[in-house]
Amino acid sequence: MAFPIRVCAICGEEFELKPDKPGFANHCPDCTAERAEDAAQKQPSTGDSLKRNKEANAARREAMKNLLYRKDS
Numbered sequence: 001m002a003f004p005i006r007v008c009a010i011c012g013e014e015f016e017l018k019p020d021k022p023g024f025a026n027h028c029p030d031c032t033a034e035r036a037e038d039a040a041q042k043q044p045s046t047g048d049s050l051k052r053n054k055e056a057n058a059a060r061r062e063a064m065k066n067l068l069y070r071k072d073s
Contacts, residue, residue: 003016008028023032
């Protein structure tokens, strides 16, 4: 039994859709491997950036609270 032939949504190349293929059914194995490598290369956040994000989020929450609950007199 032959496997269905699909066309990759990224590169446009034809490939056989085999069972237990990692990734999406419309991406060829080469493109799936490239995307996995790209995701692995992303560096985890450092402590300083997390602290800055936490402070920025606190400032956003405070601003939204002030906008939503201020009394117009």
